[in-house]
Amino acid sequence: MYTLDQVRCFIAVAEELHFGRAAERLHMTQPPLSRQIQRLEREIEFKVFERTSSGVSLTPAGTSFLVESYRLLDRVDTAPRKAKLIAEGRIGLIRIGYTAVSGYNVLGHLLTCIRKHLPDVQVELTEQVTSSQIESLQNHSIDLGLARPPFDGEGIISQPIYTDNMAVVIPKGHPLGQHRDNVSLDEISKYPMVMFSPKDAEYFHDLLTRELGISAKQGKFQVTDAATIVGLVAQDHGIAIVPSSTKVLGRSDVEYLNIPALADIAVELHAIWHTDSSNPVLQHIPEIMSDFSTQSLDD
Amino acid sequence: MYTLDQVRCFIAVAEELHFGRAAERLHMTQPPLSRQIQRLEREIEFKVFERTSSGVSLTPAGTSFLVESYRLLDRVDTAPRKAKLIAEGRIGLIRIGYTAVSGYNVLGHLLTCIRKHLPDVQVELTEQVTSSQIESLQNHSIDLGLARPPFDGEGIISQPIYTDNMAVVIPKGHPLGQHRDNVSLDEISKYPMVMFSPKDAEYFHDLLTRELGISAKQGKFQVTDAATIVGLVAQDHGIAIVPSSTKVLGRSDVEYLNIPALADIAVELHAIWHTDSSNPVLQHIPEIMSDFSTQSLDD
DNA sequence: ATTACTTACGTATGACGTAACGATT
DNA sequence: AATCGTTACGTCATACGTAAGTAAT
Numbered sequence: 001m002y003t004l005d006q007v008r009c010f011i012a013v014a015e016e017l018h019f020g021r022a023a024e025r026l027h028m029t030q031p032p033l034s035r036q037i038q039r040l041e042r043e044i045e046f047k048v049f050e051r052t053s054s055g056v057s058l059t060p061a062g063t064s065f066l067v068e069s070y071r072l073l074d075r076v077d078t079a080p081r082k083a084k085l086i087a088e089g090r091i092g093l094i095r096i097g098y099t100a101v102s103g104y105n106v107l108g109h110l111l112t113c114i115r116k117h118l119p120d121v122q123v124e125l126t127e128q129v130t131s132s133q134i135e136s137l138q139n140h141s142i143d144l145g146l147a148r149p150p151f152d153g154e155g156i157i158s159q160p161i162y163t164d165n166m167a168v169v170i171p172k173g174h175p176l177g178q179h180r181d182n183v184s185l186d187e188i189s190k191y192p193m194v195m196f197s198p199k200d201a202e203y204f205h206d207l208l209t210r211e212l213g214i215s216a217k218q219g220k221f222q223v224t225d226a227a228t229i230v231g232l233v234a235q236d237h238g239i240a241i242v243p244s245s246t247k248v249l250g251r252s253d254v255e256y257l258n259i260p261a262l263a264d265i266a267v268e269l270h271a272i273w274h275t276d277s278s279n280p281v282l283q284h285i286p287e288i289m290s291d292f293s294t295q296s297l298d299d
Numbered sequence: 300m301y302t303l304d305q306v307r308c309f310i311a312v313a314e315e316l317h318f319g320r321a322a323e324r325l326h327m328t329q330p331p332l333s334r335q336i337q338r339l340e341r342e343i344e345f346k347v348f349e350r351t352s353s354g355v356s357l358t359p360a361g362t363s364f365l366v367e368s369y370r371l372l373d374r375v376d377t378a379p380r381k382a383k384l385i386a387e388g389r390i391g392l393i394r395i396g397y398t399a400v401s402g403y404n405v406l407g408h409l410l411t412c413i414r415k416h417l418p419d420v421q422v423e424l425t426e427q428v429t430s431s432q433i434e435s436l437q438n439h440s441i442d443l444g445l446a447r448p449p450f451d452g453e454g455i456i457s458q459p460i461y462t463d464n465m466a467v468v469i470p471k472g473h474p475l476g477q478h479r480d481n482v483s484l485d486e487i488s489k490y491p492m493v494m495f496s497p498k499d500a501e502y503f504h505d506l507l508t509r510e511l512g513i514s515a516k517q518g519k520f521q522v523t524d525a526a527t528i529v530g531l532v533a534q535d536h537g538i539a540i541v542p543s544s545t546k547v548l549g550r551s552d553v554e555y556l557n558i559p560a561l562a563d564i565a566v567e568l569h570a571i572w573h574t575d576s577s578n579p580v581l582q583h584i585p586e587i588m589s590d591f592s593t594q595s596l597d598d
Numbered sequence: 599a600t601t602a603c604t605t606a607c608g609t610a611t612g613a614c615g616t617a618a619c620g621a622t623t
Numbered sequence: 624a625a626t627c628g629t630t631a632c633g634t635c636a637t638a639c640g641t642a643a644g645t646a647a648t
Contacts, residue, residue: 002379003304004302020628029616031628031630032613032614032615046382046383052622054622054623056627060385060579061382062386064382064383065378065382068378068381071374079367080343080364082367083363084360084363087358088360278359318602327639327640328639330642331638331640335638337604352646352647
C-alpha cells in the first residue's frame with residue numbers, strides 16, 4: 001500500500017511538473033523524490049507521470065489521481081480536528097424530545113441557546129409525552145428531553161428549566177368571564193371540565209386532582225394534549241385548567257382567568273437526560289442551561 | 300503528521316480493544332504496536348485510548364476518530380481505482396450538444412448506447428445548432444456534438460452517425476395530399492413554403508436551395524427549428540420540406556409526402572468532437588458508434 | 599502469580615544524500 | 624555543454640523484535 005508521504009511527493013511534482021523544483025519544495029534532493037514516485041506508481045499500478053524529453057507531464061490517470069490525492073490529504077488533515085470537535089460536542093447531533101406544551105414556548109428559546117453555544121450541532125426534534133421521553137432516553141433514541149416530573153426511570157437526570165403557572169380557560173362569553181380573575185375553585189367546580197389524561201398527562205392530571213382537589217369525574221373528556229383541551233373549551237365542551245403558556249396558541253375564541261387559587265401553583269418543566277448517554281453534545285448542557293436561565297421567557 | 304500505518308494500527312486496537320490480539324492480527328508484537336499508537340496520539344494531539352486497569356477502551360475523541368479513520372482508509376483504497384476508472388473514461392461526465400431534430404430520434408438511441416457501454420458516466424445535454432456546437436467544442440464546454448455538416452472548425456473530427464431523408468410536410472386537407480407521394484418538385488414550387496434559416500440551419504437551407512433548386516424567396520418565413528416549421532405548416536402558413544424524423548413529433552394536423560424527387564436526398568447527422576479534448580470518456584466513442592450503427596433506428 | 603501494556607535495547611529494513619550515469623536539446 | 628531524471632552506493636533514521644519493567648487483578 002502506498003504512503004501519505006508518497007502522495008505528498010506526487011502532489012509536489014504534479015504541481016511543479018519538475019522533479020528538481022518539487023524536491024526543493026519538499027526540502028529533499030531529486031533522487032529520493034524520484035524513488036518515492038516510482039514506488040507510488042508501483043503500488044497503485046499505474047504511471048502518474050509521462051517522462052518525455054521535454055519534461056514531466058501528468059498521465060490521464062495521474063490527473064485524476066491528483067484530485068483524489070488532494071481530497072485524501074484534506075481528509076487526513078481534517079480527520080483529527082473533526083474527531084476532536086465531535087468529542088467536544090461542538091459538532092454532531094442532539095435529538096430532543098419535548099412535550100407539546102413546552103413546544104409553545106420553552107423549546108424555541110432552548111433552541112436559540114443551543115444555536116448560540118453550538119452553532120454547528122444539528123438538532124432533531126420529536127414531540128413526546130414524558131413517559132415516552134424517559135423510554136427514549138433509556139433506548140438512547142433521544143439525548144435530551146423537556147418533560148414534567150416525576151422521572152422514575154433508571155439513570156435519568158433532571159434539571160428544572162422553566163416554571164409556568166396554571167390558568168382557567170373558558171370559552172368566550174362564558175358566565176365566569178364576568179367575574180374576571182376573581183373566581184374561587186368552588187365556583188369552577190360547578191362547571192363541567194375538560195381534564196388531562198391520567199396516563200399521558202400524569203403531571204397535570206395529578207396536579208388538578210391532588211393539589212386542587214378537582215374530581216376526575218368532573219371531566220367529561222380526558223385529553224393528553226393541552227392544545228386539544230383549549231380547542232374543546234372553545235367549542236363549549238367545558239372549561240379547563242391549563243398551563244398559561246397555552247396562551248401563545250393565540251385563540252381568540254377563549255379567555256384566560258388568573259384566579260387566586262392558582263397563583264401559587266407552579267408547574268415545572270425539566271430538562272432530562274440519561275447518565276450514560278454517549279453523546280458528547282450533552283457536555284454543554286450545563287452552560288446552555290445556565291445561559292437559558294438568564295433569559296426572560298415572557299412574551 | 301501521522302501515517303496510514305498508525306491509522307491501521309489504531310483501527311486494529313480499536314476493534315479488538317486489546318493490544319495483544321490487535322498485534323497478532325497485524326502480524327507484529329505488542330511493543331511496536333504500542334509505540335505506533337503512542338506516536339499517533341502525539342501527532343494528533345489527543346489520546347485515542349483510555350488504558351484502565353480493566354483493559355483498553357476508546358476515548359470519546361478516539362471513538363470519533365475511529366469513524367474518520369474508516370473513511371480515510373476507504374478513500375486511500377478507492378482513490379487509485381477511481382483515478383484509473385476516470386482515466387479510462389468509465390466514470391465521469393460527457394457533455395453532449397445536439398440539434399433539435401437529432402433530439403427527436405437519434406439522441407435517444409445514442410444515450411441508450413452510452414448507458415449500455417458506460418453505465419457510470421453522467422451525461423449532460425444541451426440543444427445547440429451546429430455552429431454553436433463547434434464553438435462549444437473549441438471552448439471545451441461540450442465534449443461531443445450531434446450536428447450537420449459542414450464542420451469547418453479547427454481540430455473538429457466528425458463521423459456520420461445517422462442518415463435521414465427529407466419529406467414534404469403539408470397541412471391536413473391540403474390539395475397536394477390528393478396525389479399522395481407522387482408529386483413533382485415543380486408542383487411544390489407553386490405553393491408558399493416555410494424555409495429553414497440560412498444562418499442557424501445552414502445545412503437544410505443549402506440543401507433546399509442548392510440541391511433542389513428551391514428559391515429562398517419562396518419562403519415567407521425563415522425558421523431555425525424544424526418543430527416550429529411543422530407547427531407553422533399545420534397552421535396553414537405554407538408547406539415545407541423537412542427531415543422525415545420530424546414525424547415523431549406526432550402531429551395529426553399535418554401529412555407527409557414521400558415524393559420521388561426527394562428519394563435520393565440523404566441528410567446526414569454526424570457525431571463531432573475535438574481532437575484535443577481531455578475528457579477520457581471520449582476514448583469510448585468508437586465502440587459506442589460501432590454499436591450504434593448496428594442498431595435499427597426505424598420506428 | 600498472571601495478565602497486559604510500556605520502556606529499554608540491539609538489529610535490520612529502508613529512506614535519505616552524494617556521486618555517477620543516461621538521455622535529450 | 625547543459626539540463627533533468629534515474630541508478631548506485633554509503634550512511635543514518637526509524638520500526639521491528641526480544642527482553643525487562645510496571646501496574647493491576
